[in-house]
Amino acid sequence: MKKILCLIFVLFVNIGLFSQSKDTIYYNSEWKIANSSEYDYYLIKEGDKKNGAFTIYFKSGEIGCNFYCNEINYEDISNSKFESKFTAYSKDGKIIEDGNYENGLKIGKWIYFSDSGIIDTEEVYEKGVLNGPYISYYENNKIHQKGNMLNGKKNGEWITKYYDGGLKSIYNYKDSLATPFCHLCNEYKKCKAVINNPFSKNSIQCSWICNDTLAYKQIDEGLLVTFNKETNSNFYIDLEVPWKEYDDISFEVTFKNTENSALEYGLVWNETLIENTYNQFMVTQNSEFVIYNLEDNVYVGNKFDKTESLLLEPGAENVLKVSTKGNQVYYSINGDVVDTQKITNFEGSLFKIMIYNNQDLDDESIILKNFIFKDTESYSSVENGLEPGKFEWTGSGSGFYVSNDGYIVTNYHVIQNAYEVWVKYKQDGVYQKFKAEVIQKDDSNDLALLKITDTAFKPLKEIPYSILSGTAPLGSEVFSLGYPLADVIGENVKFSSGNISSLSGMYNDVTNFQMTVPVQHGNSGGPVFDKNGNIVGVVVAKLNKEYQGENVNYAIKSSIVKNIVDMVPNPTLKKRNTKMNNLTQEEKINLLSDYVVMIQTF
Secondary structure (H helix, E strand, C coil): CCCCCHHHHHCCCCCHHCCCCCCCCEEEECCCCECCCCCCCEEEECCCCCCCCEEEECCCCEEHHHHHEEEECCCCCHCCCCEEEEEEEEECEEEEEEEEECCCCCEEEEEEECCCCCCCEEEEEECCEEEEEEECCCCCCCCCEEEEEECCCEEEEEEEEEECCCHHHHEEEECCCCEEEEECCCCCCCCCEEEEEEEECCCCCCEHHHHHHHHHCCCCCCCCEECCCCCCEEEEEEEECCCCCCEEEEEEEEEEEECCCEEEEEEEEEEEEEEEEEEEEEECCCCEEEEEEEEECCCCCCCCEECCCCCCCCCCCCEEEEECCCCCEEEECCCCCEEECCCCCCCCEEEEEEEEECCCCCCCEEEEEEEEEEEECHHHHHHCCCCCCCCCEEEEEEEEECCCCCCECCCCCHHCCCCCCCEEEECCCCCEEEEEEEEECCCCCCCCEEEECCCCCCCCCCCCEEECCCCCCCCCEHHHHECHHHHHHCCCCCCEEEEEEEEEHHHHHEEEEEEEECCCCCCCEEEEEEECCCCEEEEEEECCCCHCCCCEEEEEHHHHHHHHHCCCCCCCCCCCCCCCCCCHHHHHHHHHHCEEEEEECC
């Protein structure tokens, strides 16, 4: 938070440079003593030369600061013994700092103001040390952050809010160190309970138990787990995390390679010892991942495959993550989803971090940096008076602008049965989100037209693409931009490319074409571009795995999309084909991404 301290705190005054008989001292912009013809500020002393009231003025005559001093240190005024009231002003007369001193130390409540005169921060001091409530504010006078200081350090519960006053986070501190447990809420008033536990030796940690205390030592980076040829057991950590089986969760662990990392390691979750059930997600130093599903002592749906997502070099970090949405489970490595499975048997409440001992090698090791566990949480249990709800949206997809005043095209199935629709996108490097309404539905062609209704929305720049009126030729190079698996791999626009492989869709549907562009959940409704930046289609579906089809995906032809676009009152798409041959692929993506949006439904 901005704290504008009075300029006198940086004065360095040479007492020998002025006459004791003068009442006015002149300073330049660097607060060096100046003469009366060339100066920026001046100080007027009243009363005794070693104490009394002092006033600093701007050259133009406005008051800059009022203060009292029992013992003034002209060589370093910041070390003077200030006393009683202290007030600093901006040049236009607004108070920017106000408080009290006692024997040169701040005491009681101090208030700092922004340049516009709005309260910026409130602090409480005791003998010069922060002790008591701390509050910072946004420019709209709503609270930004609120908590308590004890002996100059954060302690207890600290609350952070969004600009509109909605709850953003609740952390607990002990001597300015955050405890692992916190609550995080998004802008849609949905919350998660989060455990973020670093294993470093100087951090505050939650409860966990390992099977072998001699197998690790705590270092600055985390737990250094080391095996040798004489070690027979594997190493695991039991984590105590709260989980209700009906909640969507995510569980991730960060591992760091050493010079001798040749281990198989990973996560164990949904474990119950009574019925011998668990799910394992493991990786090896051979660029492989393994998924084991044990249900009632029977292995079902195991998976073994190669992956390019795993980093093997010494010092590299790998983040393994398991997340659930309903009965769908996503397994990812460093943000890349390597597999998805459906699991209906959520019975276990045990979570583990597992490292298997490779007994063929000596002194093999790896560093456990941290684990993060997120569980859905209702607003009512976080902050009273707020609507209860889940953190996760019920559905998400992609879309794109067809006019600069907020009309957007997406799939009908993306917004079907939604009672609330939000649009999120990135423009000029900044993410924005707005509420939208469904203006038109075309369920037969799986299309919908949305309109942003939020008054804070500002018209976009000229839309840089057109919608092709005909059908793109067979074999055309195409690419898509969208937000696949946003709740798993992040809310950033993703690029994928391929070719048009058929001019008809499933069951010879002439309104669709088939393509090899990879498609995931969340791509639906996103645009498909040709190399010139024309929209040639809208992503609509992928072939289910049970049909034994690999990378068989479908898009609605642009000639069909134009029908719903024609319903826009003031379309601002380009009237002719956009030529982007002179742009690199990266430049095209950067240009077009600002007009591709994520659709979130509740």
